[in-house]
Amino acid sequence: MDSSEHGSPVISPGVAIGGTLPPGLTEEEAEEIQVELTKVDDEIQTLRQVLMAKERHAAELKRRLGISPLSEIKQNITKGWHDVQCSNAYMRTSQTLGDLNRRVTSSNLYLTASATLEDIGRSDAYKRTQETLSQAGQMTSAAFSTVGSAIRNRFGEMSTK
Numbered sequence: 462m463d464s465s466e467h468g469s470p471v472i473s474p475g476v477a478i479g480g481t482l483p484p485g486l487t488e489e490e491a492e493e494i495q496v497e498l499t500k501v502d503d504e505i506q507t508l509r510q511v512l513m514a515k516e517r518h519a520a521e522l523k524r525r526l527g528i529s530p531l532s533e534i535k536q537n538i539t540k541g542w543h544d545v546q547c548s549n550a551y552m553r554t555s556q557t558l559g560d561l562n563r564r565v566t567s568s569n570l571y572l573t574a575s576a577t578l579e580d581i582g583r584s585d586a587y588k589r590t591q592e593t594l595s596q597a598g599q600m601t602s603a604a605f606s607t608v609g610s611a612i613r614n615r616f617g618e619m620s621t622k
Contacts, residue, residue: 524620524621529616529617529620530616530619530620531612531613531616531617
């Protein structure tokens with residue numbers, strides 16, 4: 462197998478890509494470099510083949526364990542969210558927002574607004590609007606559930622092929 466199969470050109474001994482040797486490089490050095498380049502290209506090709514075989518083997522093991530692409534995505538998202546929640550930045554932000562929330566909820570403006578909102582919450586117009594939005598939310602939730610099931614089924618079909 463010559464190095465042209467790896468994407469690098471075959472260079473005649475003593476001749477660089479442009480047809481001449483680079484300054485300060487003898488024909489013997491160029492030949493040695495060419496041999497080394499060929500060896501490295503062959504090693505890269507071998508490593509690619511080994512990696513592809515390992516990836517196929519890992520995919521087969523996951524399939525046998527019942528690990529689908531969707532479950533892997535879910536697991537990655539769950540782990541990522543856990544990592545975010547454990548980060549110093551998240552914990553500091555959470556603490557700051559908690560402190561801010563305590564200050565706001567104990568302010569006179571908040572208490573007055575809260576009482577006004579309670580009055581609004583008892584009104585007939587608010588109750589009718591709430592019922593309408595609740596029904597719309599239930600219908601939307603059902604639609605998303607149907608779409609989610611269809612996606613899960615499709616991923617299941619893809620993983621068994």
